[in-house]
Amino acid sequence: MTLSAALFSHYRRHPLQLLALAAMIVLATMLWTGVHHLTSQARASLDQSESAVAERQQVVRRDGNPLTVDHFVELRRAGLCVMPWLEVSSPEGGRVVGVDPLAAGCFQAPGGQEAPWGGELDGRPFVDISEAAELARDQGSELSLLVSEDHTSGDLPSGYQLVPFSVGPDTGELGDSFLLNLDALGVLVLLITALLVRSVYLLGLAQRRDSFALLHRFGVPQGRVNRLLFVEILLLALVCVVPGIWLGRWLATGLGSGFGQALEGLFDQPLYAGQGGSWLVPLVTMMAVVLVACLADFLRPLARGFAGGNRRSGGLVLLVLLTGLALSVWVTDLLWLFIAVAMVFVAAGMLAPRLIAWLADWRAGHDRDLQARWRHRELSVLARRLALPLVALQFAMAMVLAVQALVTTFESTFDRWLAQRLEADYYIEVPETADPTLAVDWLAEQPELAVSGLWHRVIRGRATLPGGEDEGDARVDVFAIGPVGPLVTGWQLFESAPQPWQSLQQGQGVMVNEQLARRQDVEVGQSLKVTLGSQSFEFLVLAIYPDYGRPAGEILIHPSVLPADFATGFQSLSVSPGDLSIEDVTNGLRRVWQVEELTVRDNRAIEELASAIFDQTFLLTRAMTTLTLILAAIALLMMGWVFFSTRAWYFRLLVVWGLSRRLASAQLVRLSVSLTGAIALLALPLGVWLTWVLVHRINPIAFGWSLPMAVYPRFWLELGVLSLLIGLSIALLMSRQLKSPSVAPVNANVMAGGER
């Protein structure tokens, strides 16, 4: 029997403890690696699209129909330098881009642009066009044709036009902020994991304290024992981190399509394949987290856990808490906001067990009933001894509470907003060749529509907001609607001037979306300079309206205000046919426009699709928070059980002194439920505060729009039930120990009178 075998025999005696430690490391590595992989992939995709398509232009057909290989051939034969660009979904997750290196040869001509890829067609994300075409056969995809910069519209054959090539609007820092949000969640998961791993590891160390003392008496140097402990945790971390990383990448692949949809829905940004982070970063990060969590005391021998501080450190913690709270109100930078959140969490975590212990001691000091006094003193001991898993549970509960509230608020707000935006039953695209005024006249003449139906015309395009001396012009979307009627007048407005819709109908001003109002600091009642086409206007801002799910600034305007040279990007009609059927409407429009086919979309289907996309947005967040909560709950259950076991003797004393086992069990239940209930109670304010930070501070910075602050007592109740279940489970496990007729206490330091 070697020294290491003697030392490691602890885990042979307690295999479940080893298993729990390993499971925590594997699960946390999986979660963090999954998030890291996806955010790295998304960041690389953002960079990729910025560098690949920046300042490029593409050819499109004037009639709006998709391009085919025949069009590519026609343009090449016309002497144009065009290159096919075919984006398809990769079977391994993410999107790949098919390009033709031969066709792109002319891009690299002297003075021309460089090929929009690094030269490698390795699927990260570029592949040969033939490979992409093969994939496109199964899933369908639209071909784009990039044109080199030196061509102008005059070079094009008839029926084609040049438009800027972009995979989405300029999202500014929003895309990065969104990813930073996920990073922050990942860091919180790491923090919770570190607490849990540390708590289980310290428990193991406490149980081995006698063995260490014995080895010391046998003359084994402390340094050697420490080295062996280091090797032990290093091996364990290595053994667990590697499969954790593998599982994390598997998780990322599984969630990739949903995450890609979210990224595309939020920022019109595809998630390209093959851009995920390396193995090295998760490996080094997780190893560092596990080693620091377990061996922190070797690095800083004075560290004594969360509850061991004195009054002065308590004051310092309170100062950190107040500073964090103040910062969270005042800072406008996301990174500083996360630092503020971290400060509040650390301080709240350090205060929570102390507060429970202090309150329990205070109650014990005032209890006249000795059973209650004993119970409160025990509660104080438990709060201090189980500080780490308790704090981990508190964090996880607060996180779940906040994310649940955020997601639920978002869902209800978004659903309401989407329903307002898609108030009409159908949406009909105006063909490029058609004259929309004919349709407007025809619709206005239909008596059934006038009585029972609703409709309006929509014009989309772009406008410029002239910048000041120090800043450049800002491009914004234009959303022109007319006539202004019940399809829009029910929209929720954040702020408005009196009778805003009437003023809009009369062309007396514009409304702006929240994103624009925030970015340009626009307020209702002020005038806004806007360049539409070649003309400059100064409009009164009539209202600010919510506009969720995209980053672009937008102005809502009446079509009558648009100048003749306004470049219309897209036109449509929103129609609720009332007593008419949609077929009647489309037949009439086909007649006046003299076209064969019309694109008609059912707005309910669009609503469902949009909701599905936004569900995906929070899939990862929900999965992470729920898994973290489960992890924390299991850890507390296990720690509670193990720690209660060391106190089992004292509960058995109650039975020895004549209390029935049922009454002794009832004491156990009250104690364990008090403990978990107290931590759930302390998680509540933290969760509500985090909800506020998410909806009022992080969301506007990260996404450009805010959400109303709402609290959901149902979630509080759910957390209460969860804490009750954990408490009852601990008590149930312990009650089984009361039945065993052990006659010796198992507490390691019972010779000193037991812990108190």
Add this chain to the structure above:
Amino acid sequence: MVDSLLSARGLNKQFQSGDEPVPVLVDLSLHLEAGESLALTGRSGSGKSTLLNILCGLEKPDAGVVQVLGETFDTRSTEAGSKADARWGDLRRQQIGVVFQEANLMPALSLLDNVRFRARLAGQSEDGCQDWLERLGIGELADRFPDQVSGGQRQRAALAMVFAMKPALILADEPTGSLDRHTAEAVIGQLFELQTRHGCGLILATHDPELASRCSQHLDLAHLPET
């Protein structure tokens, strides 16, 4: 026998060691009157603690009858286990004091609170609790917690708890096993003195022959032919 403090007849108990049954108590009988003391001796594993546990209802014998303080517990009885447990609970709460070798105190309560807690459970007044600590020489330590006093002082506090409940029967399982000789003698002296003064019964499990000789009866489990 009806008037005796405690009597046991035909007690049998065996444990399983793997597939092998290991008999610990075989057809054991004993009898104790009020004011008497009985020493249980025997090697480790001879069944001293098991017998004490049976005599206070913490364990059930495989067979046999225990009559204690007017209550009869017979393994052949059809009485529900929970009812018997409740009767044992009442006895332990009010009339049977149990002292173990160590850890007799709630670590989160002060010495005085421990004594008051035990007295309250037994339905006794808390008024005399400080007196008991004084009589056992640890009155000035009343507000200390168990981990702040020595092993001997903890055992004295355990005795104070037992006497504060005014028991009719004391079961002590090697109560001085973890103490030095000098402290052990002091504690045992106080135990016998108080037992004699209050006329309660005492059953004492011990390895110490000298201590056993101070008891009015002696039962050596190691010399029972069947064990």
